[in-house]
Amino acid sequence: MDEPSQRKADECFARAVYATGSPLMLPSNVYWKRFLNVLQPAYTPPTRHALSTNLLDEEFNRVQTKVKQTIDKADCISVISDGWSNIRGQGIINYIVTTPQPVFYKSVDTKDNRHTGQYIADELKVIINDLGQEKVFALVTDNAANMKVAWAHVEETYPHITTIGCAAHTLNLLLKDIMALKTMDTLYKRAKQIVKCVKGKQVASATYLSKQKEKNMSTTLKLPSITRWGGVVIMYDSLLEGKESLQEMAISQTAGMLDDVFWEGVSSSLKILKPIAAAIAMIEGDGAILSDVQCLFAELKEEIQTVLPTSLLLKAEETAVVKSLERRREFCMKPVHAAAYMLDPKYDRGILSGEEINGAYRVITAMSDHLGLDKGKVLGSLAKYRTKQGLWEGDGIWQSCQHISAATWWKGLCGSEALAPLDQATR
Structure with a gap:
């Protein structure tokens, strides 16, 4: 087997091991060796040492590059934080970024730091700044008391970011x-x-x-x-x-x-x-x-x-x-939920109360300011969208939203409208 083919095979083999949580000693097992030899006699699987060093580093770097590219492509993102203890009892905080598709961003070992509201807020600010605070529009955490303290610190530093309690945790x-x-x-x-x-x-x-x-x-x-x-x-x-x-x-x-x-x-x-x-x-x-x-x-x-x-x-x-x-x-529930509901074409807007509609308008106006959009044009576009005028007059465009995501609908069919960027900010 030539060197490029060997490298490609090693990469695929290593990825299969990591993705399935298989033991690193797997390639040294006599039955796996026999199986691989039947498939390709010229192939020698990587050693346990290679799987735990250079191949692992290469796969980690590949995934990190892909995550960075995914986040960089997104105009607006949200950060999800979840704290837990691992099997060794160590405090861990995981960070997930929605683009809107969720991607794992990083895991932080809190060591001997107490999970106070101030500590969590400081950690969140580091993550937000690393991602680019101008494109972070929402922060989702559980509903613990220390998280509520952290919310206040984050909202004070970044007024455009909405802090949200995790709906699954609430339920x-x-x-x-x-x-x-x-x-x-x-x-x-x-x-x-x-x-x-x-x-x-x-x-x-x-x-x-x-x-x-x-x-x-x-x-x-x-x-x-x-x-x-x-x-x-x-x-x-x-x-x-x-x-x-x-x-x-x-x-x-x-x-x-x-x-x-x-x-x-x-x-x-x-x-x-x-x-x-x-x-x-x-x-x-x-x-x-x-x-x-x-x-x-x-x-x-x-x-x-x-x-x-x-x-x-x-x-x-x-x-x-x-x-x-x-x-x-x-x-x-926060006003941003009402705004997101209002801008999702697959939902009718009959369940929103007058107070929720007003809250949605305030969110849309504030986000327009942050994104540097013309508020007059955005609200004018919103009025046409809600009354099904102009681009939204025909039945076809509304039927299409049942077959594609709201993000694709806005970007692919309504991208020329002043309101379109707001949908990405409320995903």
């Missing part, structure tokens, strides 16, 4: 609020006890799996995560899918819990919890954008208010759910 807190209600908590504990009783005993677990197999069902009982309340939905779903098998088993420890009231509670609770869990999954996806959040909360409110009267919750608890949803929504 997880909504689930936590609902699960804290007495009726929901009691049901949750009963359900968890049943799952533990079956999964924790070898004979019971084997019997359950056997009965599921007889019914051509491969589903197993699931326990929820201790950190993500969306796992409750998965547990309840698994219980309903295994309902017949559980009732057939008639385990003495759980028989009293498997009555009709229990199953009715699981089913009615799922009608409340499932829409929230689905919303979390949607908003955590790579394709989620700010305009989706406005629509998401409106749909959640409608769905939950529809199913609450059929739930087993007490009237006071039903009221608490509605209030919690509104409180979480008010915390999460």
Whole structure:
């Protein structure tokens, strides 16, 4: 094998190892060696040392170059910050940049620094300045108290940047609020006890799996995560899918819990919890954008208010759910969400209140100032867009937005309009 072919093969092999998290000793395994030899006898795979040194450096540099090029091409970007502890207990802060497609920017080891609001703000300012503060329009973090302090520092330094609470984190807190209600908590504990009783005993677990197999069902009982309340939905779903098998088993420890009231509670609770869990999954996806959040909360409110009267919750608890949803929504939503919704052609603008519309106008005006655009022309273009005049008069242009992203729609079809640059700033 000639040298260029060897280098290309090594590069591809190394990338496959890194991307799959495979062990670096893989190429020294006798069976992998045999497999590669069958494919190409002339090819010698890289050593473990090469995979952990020069090939790793080259792949890192390649990815970093691609990330930089992606960010440089974007006119407007947002920064997403997420703090966590790694398997060694070290404090780590990850930074993701949306262009609007998300790209991983960097990971910072906080060492022995306390995660105070001032420390986080200082770190965020470094990231913002590295990226170019003039093109950063939004900062997304979780809703912790130290983050709120950091928001104030960032907004003071960069008035054009909007700080936003993570919608997925907010919805997880909504689930936590609902699960804290007495009726929901009691049901949750009963359900968890049943799952533990079956999964924790070898004979019971084997019997359950056997009965599921007889019914051509491969589903197993699931326990929820201790950190993500969306796992409750998965547990309840698994219980309903295994309902017949559980009732057939008639385990003495759980028989009293498997009555009709229990199953009715699981089913009615799922009608409340499932829409929230689905919303979390949607908003955590790579394709989620700010305009989706406005629509998401409106749909959640409608769905939950529809199913609450059929739930087993007490009237006071039903009221608490509605209030919690509104409180979480008010915390999460900012005028920039209304502006993004207004500028997303796939959504009609009927759900925005008068206050939200005014807030959207203020955001659009402020962003026009920051981008150095003629505010009069921008607002004039907005008026035509909202009343479907000029370029937006025909049906075809509105039908097209159902087949392409809003960013492509504005850039490809409406790029000549004064309003077009504002869409990129609200993605």
